[in-house]
Amino acid sequence: MSLTVVGSIAFDGLETPFGKRERILGGAGTHFGLSASFFTDVNAVGVVGGDFGDDEWAVFKRHHINTDDIEVVADGKTFFWQGRYDYDMNTAHTLDTQLNVFETFDPKLSENSKNAEFLFLANILPMLQKQVREQVPNAKFVAMDTMNFWISSMKDAVIETIKVVDCIIINDAEARQLTEEPSIYAAAKRILEYGLKAVVIKRGEYGATLFTNDGYFVVPAYPLESVFDPTGAGDTFAGGFMGYLAAQNEVNDDALRRAMVYGSVMASFNVEKFGTERVDALDYPEINERFKAFKAMTHFDDIPFEKAISA
Amino acid sequence: MSLTVVGSIAFDGLETPFGKRERILGGAGTHFGLSASFFTDVNAVGVVGGDFGDDEWAVFKRHHINTDDIEVVADGKTFFWQGRYDYDMNTAHTLDTQLNVFETFDPKLSENSKNAEFLFLANILPMLQKQVREQVPNAKFVAMDTMNFWISSMKDAVIETIKVVDCIIINDAEARQLTEEPSIYAAAKRILEYGLKAVVIKRGEYGATLFTNDGYFVVPAYPLESVFDPTGAGDTFAGGFMGYLAAQNEVNDDALRRAMVYGSVMASFNVEKFGTERVDALDYPEINERFKAFKAMTHFDDIPFEKAISA
Numbered sequence: 001m002s003l004t005v006v007g008s009i010a011f012d013g014l015e016t017p018f019g020k021r022e023r024i025l026g027g028a029g030t031h032f033g034l035s036a037s038f039f040t041d042v043n044a045v046g047v048v049g050g051d052f053g054d055d056e057w058a059v060f061k062r063h064h065i066n067t068d069d070i071e072v073v074a075d076g077k078t079f080f081w082q083g084r085y086d087y088d089m090n091t092a093h094t095l096d097t098q099l100n101v102f103e104t105f106d107p108k109l110s111e112n113s114k115n116a117e118f119l120f121l122a123n124i125l126p127m128l129q130k131q132v133r134e135q136v137p138n139a140k141f142v143a144m145d146t147m148n149f150w151i152s153s154m155k156d157a158v159i160e161t162i163k164v165v166d167c168i169i170i171n172d173a174e175a176r177q178l179t180e181e182p183s184i185y186a187a188a189k190r191i192l193e194y195g196l197k198a199v200v201i202k203r204g205e206y207g208a209t210l211f212t213n214d215g216y217f218v219v220p221a222y223p224l225e226s227v228f229d230p231t232g233a234g235d236t237f238a239g240g241f242m243g244y245l246a247a248q249n250e251v252n253d254d255a256l257r258r259a260m261v262y263g264s265v266m267a268s269f270n271v272e273k274f275g276t277e278r279v280d281a282l283d284y285p286e287i288n289e290r291f292k293a294f295k296a297m298t299h300f301d302d303i304p305f306e307k308a309i310s311a
Numbered sequence: 312m313s314l315t316v317v318g319s320i321a322f323d324g325l326e327t328p329f330g331k332r333e334r335i336l337g338g339a340g341t342h343f344g345l346s347a348s349f350f351t352d353v354n355a356v357g358v359v360g361g362d363f364g365d366d367e368w369a370v371f372k373r374h375h376i377n378t379d380d381i382e383v384v385a386d387g388k389t390f391f392w393q394g395r396y397d398y399d400m401n402t403a404h405t406l407d408t409q410l411n412v413f414e415t416f417d418p419k420l421s422e423n424s425k426n427a428e429f430l431f432l433a434n435i436l437p438m439l440q441k442q443v444r445e446q447v448p449n450a451k452f453v454a455m456d457t458m459n460f461w462i463s464s465m466k467d468a469v470i471e472t473i474k475v476v477d478c479i480i481i482n483d484a485e486a487r488q489l490t491e492e493p494s495i496y497a498a499a500k501r502i503l504e505y506g507l508k509a510v511v512i513k514r515g516e517y518g519a520t521l522f523t524n525d526g527y528f529v530v531p532a533y534p535l536e537s538v539f540d541p542t543g544a545g546d547t548f549a550g551g552f553m554g555y556l557a558a559q560n561e562v563n564d565d566a567l568r569r570a571m572v573y574g575s576v577m578a579s580f581n582v583e584k585f586g587t588e589r590v591d592a593l594d595y596p597e598i599n600e601r602f603k604a605f606k607a608m609t610h611f612d613d614i615p616f617e618k619a620i621s622a
């Protein structure tokens with residue numbers, strides 16, 4: 001089944017302890033779409049400027065992502081974000097943000113994008129997310145992201161959007177901020193009460209947790225000795241998660257669990273190089289090998305214990 | 312097979328956001344021994360003062376822990392620690408430490424304790440740990456704990472002790488401090504190079520990771536909405552881990568994985584009430600039910616993915 005993603009397409013300027021890139025392809029929609037494209041057909045909805053070049057379009061084309069709904073504002077400039085990571089890779093220090101054409105982004109969905117069975121609302125203004133969601137009334141499964149900025153400045157709007165989706169994929173700090181619950185378990189329960197089928201909480205180097213009304217599932221992060229560039233890891237996770245689900249016949253507990261693992265697999269590759277470099281170059285044997293590595297590092301046999309009675 | 316533990320036996324004064332206890336049974340040796348006693352025969356080696364009362368001895372007796380090697384200094388006082396936890400339960404604020412009889416603790420092992428096949432060296436002076444380890448030359452599997460204080464004040468002595476054991480069970484901050492490696496994966500590799508069979512890194516609310524020369528295994532923490540009192544969680548983990556191993560015929564990868572889970576099971580109970588209260592009252596059906604819950608929250612089917620070729 002096909003999957004539509006609405007989100008930013010950007011240029012990123014990045015600096016990490018391992019190197020520097022002046023201006024490379026980035027953005028939530030990009031990272032998500034690229035990751036999801038390994039699993040299903042993807043329609044990307046976004047906006048770029050006239051500076052978006054052949055090399056950038058080639059990344060989308062190479063992965064058969066439908067770019068019909070990426071609007072080009074010929075006399076505008078593409079969204080630009082510049083950030084720096086120190087050794088604590090969990091925190092990005094923003095050095096510059098130029099919204100450019102993204103400032104007036106008005107997502108326009110073609111019939112093709114509207115007919116997708118799966119929809120992902122990457123991190124954009126919550127009211128826009130809701131408008132897009134309403135344009136895809138027959139979607140089978142809709143997930144959203146959000147961010148601390150919207151939660152602090154317009155929490156009600158964020159909640160109104162949560163109420164019309166099936167799943168939210170956010171990090172632990174955002175879950176705590178949204179619910180004012182210190183425990184992520186309590187936070188996830190509260191968020192489920194808005195009527196969601198699933199709450200996914202990303203915990204960076206500690207992995208991710210899935211909460212449903214039936215229970216929870218925990219997947220650790222892949223044990224990398226060094227994270228090269230964490231930019232886009234969360235969106236790459238979401239892309240693997242939603243892409244895998246879209247490729248299944250049914251969104252059930254088993255599929256959601258494997259989707260969590262495929263999301264983690266894709267995110268673990270994303271952070272190995274700058275920007276989209278690593279995921280762009282991925283192949284299926286690598287993906288399935290790492291999936292097996294996740295199985296190997298979490299599997300144990302379920303053998304109950306009974307102590308021999310001592311004298 | 313039997314298991315000997317050498318460590319503190321104490322009174323704790325505790326304050327958490329959920330309540331207060333003036334003076335309850337505690338200490339690393341106590342928490343470890345109590346937890347391990349559900350799996351195997353335990354010999355406790357320690358020292359207490361004349362103030363150690365019938366109620367305290369009863370806890371050991373109730374769990375068939377051999378107390379022959381707990382020395383009683385009739386005119387001395389038992390080690391006392393007083394601490395407070397705020398809402399961040401990961402950090403204990405020490406309010407008072409009275410070493411009392413523990414200050415001159417000189418572990419004396421009976422033949423019975425020396426003949427144990429499994430040995431745990433709880434957090435005491437590293438030179439003492441090494442002396443004890445040398446008194447149990449035929450032990451099949453020896454594990455140790457340590458703490459930031461010893462690592463900063465006598466790292467060489469800690470390392471000399473690491474070199475004569477099979478396994479170290481420490482938290483992530485200690486692993487980083489010991490190796491000066493920011494990544495716990497790099498840190499664990501470095502520690503394994505001292506000749507260990509296993510390195511277990513405890514990560515509090517994020518679970519625990521096992522590193523061996525064959526690979527790694529990750530177990531999440533049990534998702535508790537609130538941690539009532541974290542005192543002794545690490546030692547309770549170690550008790551479940553070592554106790555389970557001691558009850559097996561062989562220390563192999565499968566047994567180590569299940570030991571990690573039983574350790575996590577026991578620790579998850581420990582934090583539900585003050586001090587030893589919860590583990591003291593545990594039964595096997597509860598333990599095995601929680602073990603199954605760990606299986607349920609980490610299991611997924613290993614089904615490789617191949618995308619249908621799109622047109």
